[in-house]
Amino acid sequence: MTINQILENSSLRKEMEKLWKFTKGKVRAETIKNHFQCIEAMEGKEGLIKVQNKLEELGHPIRDLKKFSPLEFVPTALADSVVLVATYVFHWTDRDIFQMGNSAPKFSFIVRLLMKTFLSLRKVFEEAPKYWQEHFTEGRVEAAVFNAKEKYLILRLYHWCHPVMCVFYAGYFLRIGQYVIRSKNVAIKETKCMNRGDPYHEFLIHWES
Ligand SMILES: [Zn+2]
Structure with a gap:
């Protein structure tokens, strides 16, 4: 089943519930910053605002990234929500999500540092x-x-x-x-x-x- 087939048969709210229920653990806050950078590169500043508005509507507002230090841990569900919401907002296909994942390491300070070594x-x-x-x-x-x-x-x-x-x-x-x-x-x-x-x-x- 493709992502679009899954999403066509379910609402964003339902998928968010599932994501928050089963996604365990925490991830570095830098991940959210990277997601935002990818979305902005793919969909522009307005696109990013659309995603942030939708996140807020769903009860997970992330406006000010400055409140997180990059190495601090945030719920993985929060970071993954950004990708799920973007998928709905822009009607992304597997290809677009794949492209986002594929460009994400380019924005990561940690990855760039690791690649040097x-x-x-x-x-x-x-x-x-x-x-x-x-x-x-x-x-x-x-x-x-x-x-x-x-x-x-x-x-x-x-x-x-x-x-x-x-x-x-x-x-x-x-x-x-x-x-x-x-x-x-x-x-x-x-x-x-x-x-x-x-x-x-x-x-x-x-x-x-
Ligand atoms: Zn899998």
Whole structure:
């Protein structure tokens, strides 16, 4: 099922309830700032205001980001709400959410800093669990398979998230791969998903030399 099929059959209010009920833990406040930067880049300043208005209407006002320090932890549900609300407000498709996830690391100070220290794909892959832990208080990433010969790797994410976030994370993980894999042909696919009854989300990244 695509995101649009899910959202067509449900209201934003209902999806928000689900998101807040099941999304556990906290995330760095910087994530919300990055989401806002992505939305502004994609939909303009007016677009961002539309999202903020809608968030307020739904009882989750986030106007002043200055009240958070970037490394402070906020509910992950709050950050994920920004992506869900934007999806509804702009009638985004999977492609748009993926694009948002794919551009998000570019705005992240933490990622830019980390990328300077990461030298190889294998290193990034091995550091993925630690990277998750630094950003999130709940869930974990498992660096499951790295096959240099066949040119693919598998990451597993043990953390329930709303289906819009599965698409977002796919875009996000791909960007990290794109930073370090020299090949122009890098692709990602979510091959397992907690929203489809699997015990984790599984992302397969493969590349051509
Ligand atoms: Zn998933």
